[in-house]
Amino acid sequence: MSVSIENERQAAGQAAGGVDQPRVERAVREILLAVGEDPDREGLLETPARVARMYAELFSGLHDDPRVHMQKAFTEKYDEIVLVRDISFNSICEHHLLPFMGKAHIGYMPQGRVVGLSKLARVVEVVSRRPQVQERMTETIADLIIEELGARGAAVVVEASHTCMTIRGVRKPGSLCVTSAMKGIFRSNLSSRSEVMALIYGGRGG
């Protein structure tokens, strides 16, 4: 983060590690004025505060470190693929500030260290609650698994529907964006990759 932005945040009185809700409120009021609305009409009076609370929730991942959730890894001799499928998430596309939502599938090949399955879901939650692009989100999750667990391989597939594509622009409802990140053995070894992909899409005819 640049020094000037950091100074600006401090000048705005933003508590370290939080969303500056009064500032969001002022900005939302500005947007309402800019689009030609009357922010003082009854229906909109509470909107800036409501949006500010919503942003605090949707962007809470900016102020949370996903690595924290992988600290409680434990030693286990299991050395086959661990897969958690269909972890649902909501995120906000950083290009349009519109939601995209879908499912993440995470597979990894441990190397002596495994993590509680719910922790993988927590990692997805933290990473998704930031202004995001799906490609980076997918890579970030895979990198975290390699770095924090020392896994032999990580395979992450994310399938999502982007409202910036379905309600505006090209307007393609029903379109699904699929991204994948293959690390370690899932990148270098074709049969390991086929195995994890079969597990991810198993029983779904995908």
Ligand SMILES: [Zn+2]
């Ligand atoms: Zn977008």
